[in-house]
Amino acid sequence: MREMVESLYKSSFLSEKKVLIIDEVHELSPKAKSELLKPLENENLKDKVLYIACTTEFSALPNMFVERFLDFRVSPINEKESLDLIDSICEKEKLYIEKSLKALLIEKGEGIPRRLLTGLAKIREVKTEEEASYLLNINAIEEDADILDLFKLILNKASWNSIKKCLSDLLKTKKPDTIRIGLMNILSGRIMSNYFSITNEGQNSIYMYNILRNSSGFPEKANLISAILHISLKMKG
Structure with missing residues (x-):
């Protein structure tokens, strides 16, 4: 984060003004949030640098961070x-x-x-x-194509190394429960589609759904990893 902020203050041939947009800012690490505090203080703000932070979990942000921004709340369109x-x-x-x-x-x-x-x-x-x-x-699953990629790897009986890498990348940016619920929603969507074969996929789908459903709760990350390994072994067995 520090390098990204520093780059905003370097001259550029492309434009005099620079904008840093941080989506899902609540998912930044505590260290990254801390590194943003000083540049966001009034005396350090520059006219040609704009910070935009977006979040769907406003309450998850510390007050000292929120107070450095103008607050614009948006609602769904009709x-x-x-x-x-x-x-x-x-x-x-x-x-x-x-x-x-x-x-x-x-x-x-x-x-x-x-x-x-x-x-x-x-x-x-x-x-x-x-x-x-x-x-x-x-x-509708928040456009999470990466969760769909994980689902496809599991469904296609990919190697555990491939599944593990995909899951590891997901956990860097998403909460374990977001991944778990995303997989359950994709699974239910597939069950209701024309592409679902109850003969070939029925038992595995029920098994997969139940494992994911029962893996909620603390510790979320450990439960999710264990559940996906369990499902992967079952699909191959």
């Missing part, structure tokens, strides 16, 4: 605004989306513009509501 956004993108991209699929997208998007846009990209070539619903259920 159905009309959601439809206007979708129609605007469709017009610019010359896309045709059935009304029923737009309605489904608005329902699944829950007023979150990012989810609407990523969902639109996933269903642009889709013709049936069922396939669109399956794709949007996956999309």
Whole structure:
């Protein structure tokens, strides 16, 4: 973090102004948050440097950190605004989306513009509501493609080293419970899709879901790692 902050104050041929956007700032380590405190003090702020911090867990941030920012709280957009956004993108991209699929997208998007846009990209070539619903259920998991990658590795009986590396990378940026619930949501979406075979996948899916469900609670990280190893061994056995 220190190197990133220092780079903001170095001259650049590209632009006089620089912006640092920190998404999900609550997930920064205590050390990283501490390193930001001094640059964010009023006397150290520069006119041509802007800090933007985004979070969905405002209460998880220490007061001394929050007090250094202007606070702008956003709320989901309504159905009309959601439809206007979708129609605007469709017009610019010359896309045709059935009304029923737009309605489904608005329902699944829950007023979150990012989810609407990523969902639109996933269903642009889709013709049936069922396939669109399956794709949007996956999309609704906070657009976590990396959790989907972990799910695919488990489903495809990948080596434990491959699964372990993917899980290790995920744990650097996400809470164990976020990963666990994400896997459960992807699994339930697959069960409800046309691509699910109850003959080939039924027992494994029930087993996988139950293991993940029962792995909640302290210590979250250890429980998640143990659960995924357990599932991986079962899938291969």
